[in-house]
Amino acid sequence: MITLEHVYKTYENKVHALRNVDLNLDPGEFVFLTGPSGAGKTTLFKMICAFDRVTSGLIEVAGFDLSSVTPETVPYLRRKLGVVYQDYKLLKNRSVYDNVALPLKIRSEGRELLDRRVRDILEQVGLGAKLFEYPESLSGGEQQRVSIARALVHRPSVLIADEPTGNLDPELSEEIMDLLEKAAAQGTTVFVATHNHDLVRRRRKRTLEIRHGEIVGDCR
Amino acid sequence: MKKISTLLVLGACLSSVLFGINLHLNLRAWLLTWGQGLQLTVYAVEDSSDIEGLKTKIESLPFVAEVKIVTPEEALKEFQGQMASLGPSSLNAEELVQAIPPSLLVNLTRDPEGPKDLDRIKVIQAAVSQIKTLEGVESVDYGQAWVDQFSNIVHGLSFLWVALGVLLFVVAGSLIFNSIRVMIFERKAEVEILELLGADRFFIQRPFIQEGALLGCGGAILAVALNLVIFYLFKLQMMQNSALISLGAQLKNLDMSVSLSSLVAGTLIGALSAYFGVRKINSGWAAAESL
Numbered sequence: 001m002i003t004l005e006h007v008y009k010t011y012e013n014k015v016h017a018l019r020n021v022d023l024n025l026d027p028g029e030f031v032f033l034t035g036p037s038g039a040g041k042t043t044l045f046k047m048i049c050a051f052d053r054v055t056s057g058l059i060e061v062a063g064f065d066l067s068s069v070t071p072e073t074v075p076y077l078r079r080k081l082g083v084v085y086q087d088y089k090l091l092k093n094r095s096v097y098d099n100v101a102l103p104l105k106i107r108s109e110g111r112e113l114l115d116r117r118v119r120d121i122l123e124q125v126g127l128g129a130k131l132f133e134y135p136e137s138l139s140g141g142e143q144q145r146v147s148i149a150r151a152l153v154h155r156p157s158v159l160i161a162d163e164p165t166g167n168l169d170p171e172l173s174e175e176i177m178d179l180l181e182k183a184a185a186q187g188t189t190v191f192v193a194t195h196n197h198d199l200v201r202r203r204r205k206r207t208l209e210i211r212h213g214e215i216v217g218d219c220r
Numbered sequence: 221m222k223k224i225s226t227l228l229v230l231g232a233c234l235s236s237v238l239f240g241i242n243l244h245l246n247l248r249a250w251l252l253t254w255g256q257g258l259q260l261t262v263y264a265v266e267d268s269s270d271i272e273g274l275k276t277k278i279e280s281l282p283f284v285a286e287v288k289i290v291t292p293e294e295a296l297k298e299f300q301g302q303m304a305s306l307g308p309s310s311l312n313a314e315e316l317v318q319a320i321p322p323s324l325l326v327n328l329t330r331d332p333e334g335p336k337d338l339d340r341i342k343v344i345q346a347a348v349s350q351i352k353t354l355e356g357v358e359s360v361d362y363g364q365a366w367v368d369q370f371s372n373i374v375h376g377l378s379f380l381w382v383a384l385g386v387l388l389f390v391v392a393g394s395l396i397f398n399s400i401r402v403m404i405f406e407r408k409a410e411v412e413i414l415e416l417l418g419a420d421r422f423f424i425q426r427p428f429i430q431e432g433a434l435l436g437c438g439g440a441i442l443a444v445a446l447n448l449v450i451f452y453l454f455k456l457q458m459m460q461n462s463a464l465i466s467l468g469a470q471l472k473n474l475d476m477s478v479s480l481s482s483l484v485a486g487t488l489i490g491a492l493s494a495y496f497g498v499r500k501i502n503s504g505w506a507a508a509e510s511l
């Protein structure tokens with residue numbers, strides 16, 4: 001589902017954020033990505049969701065070869081992804097409900113299905129009572145859960161989550177992880193970056209470790 | 221706030237276009253009424269003996285309804301009647317009778333099937349030149365020769381209206397274009413997020429184009445309203461001036477169809493300008509490159 005071969009990313013300021021990254025994630029696989037701050041986790045995710053271009057190497061995601069993706073085709077790739085950004089990227093001028101409905105609206109889903117899915121997923125992340133609040137009036141953890149709901153609502157083939165539990169208490173973190181595991185069980189490839197080692201240890205999932213832009217560990 | 225000022229300028233701009241159209245239509249209408257009642261005076265050459273013959277020849281021309289011979293004596297009486305108001309005549313009658321050539325008063329047809337438009341003026345001009353070529357005609361005069369001039373001016377102005385209208389439409393369009401560009405800039409982060417969620421170009425452009433259409437439509441509504449107010453003030457002014465009262469009474473405002481088409485035109489201009497503003501959105505491979 002996700003394949004990287006000899007991927008390098010060097011930023012304009014000569015920072016080598018990724019060096020010779022090779023990896024392969026199967027459909028329905030649940031994988032953690034750990035590593036210290038500045039190791040290149042966010043950079044790796046940005047490459048996978050076509051936020052930015054690699055310096056060299058090959059990436060294939062959900063059947064799209066990213067080196068040949070064009071402005072016309074990139075939206076179709078992104079519609080197969082669900083991404084939880086480290087900074088949430090919520091629309092400030094839209095309610096929780098509208099934010100979460102966006103991926104479905106973009107895919108022109110019918111009103112009924114949209115309404116059902118949005119209410120359902122917001123219930124699952126514990127925000128059933130805050131449908132029509134605006135992101136500004138939410139706590140950091142609540143905003144994070146909105147962005148998780150938005151990443152899952154359209155049942156993507158690939159879910160990328162960058163620190164999805166960074167602002168959540170241990171109990172909520174577990175609930176969210178359960179949710180992500182459920183998605184993986186339904187066939188979504190889930191790729192989660194986290195600093196929370198306890199959480200990683202308890203879940204007993206495949207874990208990739210990245211340091212200075214290199215994959216230094218891959219334990220299953 | 222910024223939107224309101226854009227709307228105001230837009231309204232002013234479009235109402236100038238409407239005002240131009242309105243003025244033009246009214247000038248044409250006046251011209252038409254004047255053109256309807258036209259009378260020509262044909263002066264025969266001084267030694268003309270066959271004035272009756274000339275009369276029949278003119279009568280046989282198209283568009284001629286009635287020809288009346290005016291003898292020098294009659295002409296003198298008329299002339300003196302007119303001059304009486306200006307004071308005692310310094311010329312004596314006999315000298316004047318010598319000086320006045322025999323003439324014919326020609327009424328042109330008011331054919332209801334005939335040309336109603338400005339072409340009416342052209343018909344008159346054609347009739348004049350046709351009569352001029354007849355033998356025994358010294359000159360042709362029409363009391364309202366200035367109608368001719370006026371017609372030329374109106375024709376000249378219609379070109380100006382079109383040019384000015386196009387210019388103002390361009391101004392209105394670029395106004396909308398700019399406000400949409402500003403809006404895109406302000407909502408850059410939002411556009412980027414939509415792109416990351418897989419929105420295609422159309423999905424992202426749509427709200428901006430809607431906004432532009434709304435701006436254009438709002439501006440046009442404002443323009444129609446403003447035009448209405450200006451028109452009534454203008455008419456009021458004319459009606460209070462005794463010299464202009466008859467013109468003022470004829471003054472007509474734009475009808476419904478023009479007002480409606482201007483709303484449609486405003487909306488279209490808005491949508492189109494906005495489209496040009498957002499055309500390049502989402503044209504990069506990645507969101508980060510697209511703006």
Ligand SMILES: Nc1ncnc2c1ncn2[C@@H]1O[C@H](COP(=O)(O)OP(=O)(O)OP(=O)(O)O)[C@@H](O)[C@H]1O
Pocket residue numbers: 011012013015016017035036037038039040041042043044086
């Ligand atoms: N847009 C950029 N331009 C230049 N350098 C960048 C850019 N983004 C990231 N970097 C650099 O690339 C390296 C990897 O950054 P990245 O954001 O991928 O780290 P991370 O593993 O996500 O860290 P964290 O755990 O703190 O989120 C860092 O040294 C960072 O300074």
Ligand SMILES: [Mg+2]
Pocket residue numbers: 041042043086162
């Ligand atoms: Mg990061």
